[in-house]
Amino acid sequence: MKNDRNTVVKVLLGSLAILLLVYFTLGRNNEKRFQWSESYRSNSEQPYGTLFIQKLLSEYRPGQKLIINDKQPLHVFLDSAKFKKKTDYVFIGQGIYLDEEDVDALLNFISNGNDAFVASYNLPFDLVDPMFVSDCGKQIFLAMEDTLSANMNFYNRALAKPKGYKFVYRFGKKDQPYFWNSLNPEIFCDSTKSITPLGFIAPDKVNFFRLQYGKGNLYVHTNPLAFTNYFLTKQDKAEYASSVFSHLKADEIIWDEFSKSKFTPSNNAPEVSPIAYILEQESLRYAWWLILGAALLYTIFTAKRKQRIIPVLEEKANTSLEFVNLISALHFQNGNHHDIGRKKMKYFFYFIKSKYNMHLQALTEAALNRLAEKSKVGLDDLKTIAVEFNHIENQSYYNEHRLVDLHNALEKFYKTCK
DSSP states (O other): HHHHHHHHHHHEEEEEEHHHIIIIITTTTOOOOOSSSSOOOOOOOSTTOOOOOOOOOOHTTTTOOOEOOOOOOOHHHHHHOOOOOEEEEEEESSOOOOOOHHHHHHHHHTTTTEEEEEEEOOOOOOHHHHTTOOSSSSSOOOEEESSSEEEEESTTTTTTTTTEEEEEOETTTTOEEEEEEEEGGGOOTTTTTSSSEEEEEEEEEEEEEEEEEEEEEEEEEEGGGGHHHHHHSSOOOOOOOHHHHTTOOOOOEEOOOBBBBBOOOTTTOOOOHHHHHHHHSSSHHHHHHHHHHHHHHHHHHHHTTTOOOOOOOOOOOHHHHHHHHHHHHHHHHHHHTHHHHHHHHHHHHHHHHHOOOOOOOSHHHHHHHHHHHOOOHHHHHHHHHHHHHHHHHHHOOOOOHHHHHHHHHHHHHHHHHO
């Protein structure tokens, strides 16, 4: 018995010695470490933060005022702020998150003669749709091209560079392929008037464009990575950013940090383990070693103690599902099929809003096409749901057979949507 205890102590002490060795070889490395995730945070000096472009904008023109919104929803901020001069709005991020009130407030802001600039990896459909007119009969969306580099340039000869501006995505010590976005070329034809191309990756791949709305304009750039710290440390990339923002002329600029969407990190970035991230941060690294050391000490000093056997308790039965089934059966037996159908559609719209940030009020053809694109569900399956929804909204009678069809169509959507 005594020998067993001595063996346990020796093993624990050996483990502690190994951890201390790892600490002095890795933990004491003072070499500067970088985080290569695309945060787009304005207070971040990391490669893909936006601290440098914010400073560039604040010094863009003498006397220009930079207003930062980082504490309020956009509609609250725009309603509370009183702009005496023409003002520009700037957003740079993975995606912009705006609710219905925010969208209405920003559209009203633009319509009153102000300009807005949105650089987003995801197209801001809520802002673009009220302004875009499909003269060519095609829906607007982004096309992604997985390449090692992108050569950006301008259609305006005064801004264009003969060889363009080459952007190469870097992660760690290596250049890697990246999904560079541009508009689908099919939306442009001889009759196109609502959208003005300003910049491109290739002559037919527009990544910077303008939409006029009321007295103002919305400028959209589909590659926000171009405005991050990593690229702005290079003179030609800073020149490119300056040319892009030369389209904004106001005396004041609103920098919107609050509306940075809570999207998952970019799929372009290789996965980084949580342990690697912890070891990169000095304060977290010391806390990590402290926790491990405390755990080892606790194990050593409690090795001789024996814990009383904990009795196994029966798991409490979850009767929630039985209750839901009971209520559903009562509704069905009472023949209230129309009410059940309305509740199912209400939940469907809530699901679409939560998962895809789409605020649907009606299942129009355009809405179905966009939902099919986002969810990867077949258009025919979505049209089945639309037919049943229209019947529920327009007819007072809804039989059990149609309710079964609606249920099957919705279940198929929930199981197959991406």
